[in-house]
Amino acid sequence: MAVGAVVARILTQYSDKGSKAAQKDIAKLGKNIDGFSKKATRAFGLAAAASAALAVKIGKDAVQAAISDQKSQALLANTLRNTTGATEGAIAGVENYVTSLQKQFSVVDDELRPAMARLVGVTGSITAAQTLMDTALNVSAKSGADLATSVGAIIKATTGQFKALKTLVPELSNTTIKSKNVAKAFEEVNKASAGAAATRANTLEYRLKGINIAYGEILETLGYALLPVIEKFATAITTKILPAFEAWITLNKDKLATSFQTAVDFGSKLLAVAFALSQWASDHKILFEGLAVLIAGMWAVGKIAAFVTAIKTVTTAMAGLRTTALGAAVASAFATGGISAAAGGVAVAGILAAVGVGLAAPGTTSGGSGKSGKSGGNPLPKLGASGAVVSAATPKNYTGHPSMGGSKIPTVINTGKTLEQVLADLAKTMNTTTTTTKALLTAKQKELNLKLKELGITTTAQQDAITQFAIIKNLEKQAKLSGSSTIAIGASGSLPYGNSGSTTINVNAGSIVGSKEALIDAVRDGLGQLRSRGSLFESYAV
């Protein structure tokens, strides 16, 4: 069939092709329906959940409303009984009266009941109270004051105090007030405010309020139905659950107290140790870097950075911190001419002692042997570099290494310390050690700067002592190489036997080496000869 042709179907049929298309569409429709039903279910689920939440909210509100309503009813009934000796029937009548007022004037019963109770208390008569209540409602509606204020003003007026009522009802004449004629006063007030409550109740605001009140009544009704359940629950808690819990506490209080104490102690110690280990490693990274310098002195300068980076990485994950830290202190001692060894040793011992773990502290200065000591079951190697030694003994009051200006480091093991004390000591130790180390390194940096200047190297501000030291080492190495004799591989004749200094191998590849293998052989031969002569070459072979 040509594209674009006009097709006039004369006969159509139901065929397999059409059936398949129909099935496909039906399946698609089914999926759509499924999707819709899922969505609908989901939506319904949400609605159900929302309804459930609303139901809970309504239930809660209902119970609260019922509790509040029950309370105000009980208070009013009590007042009526006490003041008028009202019977249950009379009390019920007052309740009905309150309810009718609520419906008629859209004033909630929780406001009406206290007002009624006050008026009954003053008048001693339910009928008189109801009359005054009508007046109070009108005054309240007319003046815009709340019912309690109106009732208060009316109560005062019954005793001849008209000032409050005059404020609410300006129409009250001064003549009446002066005459202190209560009946005349109420006559004027009633005349001025008659129908105000009813008029207000017909406004939109109070009609809406009426709806709210009606809803509140429904809630209260629901709440009254729920109250028995709540009461049953409260009873169960007070009579069964709480006593049982109390009994259990009484029975197990000592064990509980011990358990809590153990947990607190253990937690404190664990926290202190964890803090000490991690914080010390990060604060004294310079000591770890010193190790890199020591090794870098024998290697090319360019490898320092990578090595330091590697060391930094390792330090974060070191498990045997004490051993490593002391090793780093040794390295730092080598790297910086020994001046930081003391700081390192002090740091290790001081910090570990501060947290009650290491039990070791810097001791006397003597030649180190490198042997491990024992203290509190924690073996620590002695430092033997540059005269700084960490003793196995733990003096009670270590006054600090001489190089640190005698600053005191808290090293006394005090297991009775509180966590706050331990942490305070630890922080103090950290600060002291870090400051001292920085000062020593700065001094060393200046010294190295001078040395580099003599070698014709100008350092930049960014170069630290470690880098400078590495540069010096490298330059020294180069100086040795430059003064060495030469072995010419491939040259005719025998190898020159130089003096005992270093030797440089010059490879003349162009003249003799026809292949890579030949070059390697030549180099190997040359090296063999040098080794047999005890050359220093090997010391600098990389």
Add this chain to the structure above:
Amino acid sequence: MPDEVIVLTGIKETLDALKSFDKDAVKRFNKVINTELSGTQRDAKALISEEPPMSGWSKSDALKPRKTTRGGAGWPGWNAGEIRSKITKTKAQGKVRKGDYTTSAGALLNKSAAGAIFEVAGRVASGTKAMTAQSSSGQFLRTLSNRFGKASRVVWRVVDKDKAKIEANVKRALNDAEAELQKHLNRERA
């Protein structure tokens, strides 16, 4: 264009079943359909005049066609022979029609460009502004409609005109085929 056409149920199944018993019966049924299609084809071809519908409609394709006309193909020339030859009949199923999921059992095709224009020009525009526009296209649509009636001027016109007759003939043929099949089935059962 007709709103409704006859829908035959089970043509293929009936004929497949009938074929195993009586091939002649199948041939007879196909002959009915072919005859109906041929009749409509002949009638449709008869609607194509030798002269173009309008004097300005060239008999040959444009030598320098406008790029905007038919995607650069230009306005097709009125070649009556070509138009007639491209009015064909088919029994291919074709596409499944959305809505009733039917396929075609027989159709007339108006495959030439000029024939298609003559067939449907003004169909969509009928009663719209394009029809009343003062432009050349509006004039073309109005003239065509005035002279040859509303759109559906060739194959659809024939089909619409003969729809009842065709349906009746095909239905009768199908009933005959079904009866023939039933007869064979009864005989088999016996």
